[in-house]
Amino acid sequence: MAARHFVQRAARAAAAAIVAATLTGANAVAGPATPDAAAVAARIDGKPIYVFTLDTLWQQRRARKPALERRAALDDLVQVRLLAAHAGAPAPKEGASLTVAFAPDVVAEERLVATLREVYGKDIDAAVKALPGATLDSLVTAQQAMPPQQLEAVFGRPGQLKLEIALSDAQLSQAGAVEVLRYQLPGGEPAKVTLFNVYHRQNVQGRLALSQQPAAVAAQQARRIVANAFVQHWARQRFGAEAVADLRKALADGEAVVTLQQLHGVGLDTDSGSPLLNRLAGDASPQEIEAFYHRNKxxxxxxxxxxxxxxxxxxxxxxxxxxxxxxxxxxxxxxxxxxxxxxxxxxxxxxxxxxxxxxxxxxxxxxxxxxxxxxxxxxxxxxxxxxxxxxxxxxxxxxxxxxHPLRSETVRYQASRMIALKKAMQQLSEMTDQARRSAQIEIAEVQ
Missing domain, CATH: 3.10.50.40 (Chitinase A; domain 3)
Incomplete structure (x- = not known):
């Protein structure tokens, strides 16, 4: 479907988002011309999709597919937003599986920063070079040693064997009181990074590393938080806070649609554990299986x-x-x-x-x-x-x-799974059509 390639790009961006957010810019692509922060590319039921969002994602995709037209990128963007809204897929619950994965808000921020870095990397690097000393270190206004007693109160005594780290509410509260560093963005208000901020951004491996070497890991991760904050601050100053929020939403929409598509079997084999495919396969009747068998022997x-x-x-x-x-x-x-x-x-x-x-x-x-x-x-x-x-x-x-004989278990299993996949794809297609029919879509002039 039209949205599939867009969403696959969004998924790849998500996979790349958790790598280190360096500010070298060596491999960054040149950014497109600065769009008007208030310019709107389309409205869906009165809600805007900003030109900034369109041009950012279009430029990102053109780095891999140079022939992609801007209008085609907008059509994909509109369809993804429609489908994400129509499906009503809930965001992952805060705290769900956080001992293994990253928190949803952390993933969303990393994805946004990675996209901005990919498209506007050279401009961001120029902004860093314009800072005193041409480094992000100039943003740090204070960084003191963290008291060992406070670190021990949060993580326990050093050297203890731990398989995972899950802090109690009391420990989280104590972590929030431990200051890692203070910083101030250009023209912004003073801010600080606490041990809780660092802990919240880690998955299980990061939390184990933090508990084993809290001072060193916290200092390193706090610098990453400052780097991400600078990239987002730069984007808001240049394109406007609403436009940057719209880009973040577009990336989240793409992830929601990837999840929806996987539920319906897109990109999966017929043996996938999708609950929907499992249910549809279980509902396949002997008559359906026999008809499918003869048509696809x-x-x-x-x-x-x-x-x-x-x-x-x-x-x-x-x-x-x-x-x-x-x-x-x-x-x-x-x-x-x-x-x-x-x-x-x-x-x-x-x-x-x-x-x-x-x-x-x-x-x-x-x-x-x-x-x-x-x-x-x-x-x-x-x-x-x-x-x-x-x-x-x-x-x-x-x-x-x-x-294979018609009445064999091999035929029953394989045919029921393929029937289920076909039905799921039909459901997804109908959902997409319904989303378009039920929405009021206004497209601005797009070259």
Whole structure:
């Protein structure tokens, strides 16, 4: 669908957002011309999508897809916003799975900063160079050593083994009272970073590192907080607070639609654990499965039976010599009669026809996994600890192809999953159409 490529770009931006927010600008793309902070590209039910949001995301995508037209980027942006609003997907709850992942507001900020850095990196670097000393260090107005007693009250005694860190309300309150540094953005009010601010921004690995070396890690992470604050401050000064908030919303919309699409199976295989796909697959009737089977029988192709031979030898060294001879052109049956230890050696190691149906021993299963006409690599037999080991080389001489039987579990499972995916995609398409029909969309002139 039209929105899919936009959302995939947003997802990639989200994945890149948690890396270090350096301010080197070495790989930053040149920013587009500064849009009017108040300019509106479109309105949906009276609510604006700013030109700044459009041009930022368009420029980001053009770095990878130069032929992308600005109007196409706007169409995608409108559709993503419509779908996110129509779906009403709730934001992740504060505190949910925070011992593993980053807090939602932290992810949103990192995603916003990463996007601004990618598109306007050179301009941001120029703003940093205009600071006293040409460094963000000039923004830091105070940084004192944190009292060890306060750190111990939050994280416990140093050296204790911890598998994860989950602070109590009392500990969080104490962390909020521990000041890491003070800073002041250009033209802004004095601000501070507390140990709570640093802790809140970490996932489980970061919190463990913070608990083990609180002073060093807190100081480093506090500088990152200042760097992010500077990027956002620069953007608000240049483009306006409302425009920057709109960009943040667009990125959040994209993430919400990615989640919605994954729920409906977009970008997933049919074995995914999507609750919707699982329910729709469970609802597939035998009649639907049979009809799907007859329309798509080629999707249920299998090898019905094979004819194979094998050579059994006592050790791997001998197996490698046999394989070398076979690859050199030696006849497999003649070699089996000469070298194999198996009871069927006199018959050239003939295993006869092996059917796909019914139980198969490990040798038959091995044969089914081989390409026809090519001797397999030597495989050690899965013998018990008190049994004598041996090696097998297998050659598939013929394959007979067919299809899985209609009443087989394979057909029931695969067909029901594919039916579910088709229904889910139809639901998503109808949701998208309904979102467009029910909204009042005004598009400004876009080149």
């Amino acid at each position: 080629d999707q249920f192709a299998r090898i019905d039976k094979i004819r194979a031979r094998h050579i059994r030898v006592a050790n791997e060294t001998q197996a490698q010599r046999v394989l070398k001879a076979l690859r050199g052109g030696a006849d497999f049956a003649a070699t089996a009669r000469k070298m194999s230890r198996a009871s069927d050696a006199a018959k050239g190691g003939d295993l006869g026809w092996i059917s796909a149906d019914g139980d198969r021993d490990w040798l038959a299963s091995l044969a089914f996994s081989q390409q026809p006409g090519k001797p397999s690599a030597p495989i050690r037999a899965p013998v018990g600890p008190n049994e004598t080991a041996y090696w097998e080389i297998v050659l598939v001489e013929e394959q007979v192809h067919g299809a």
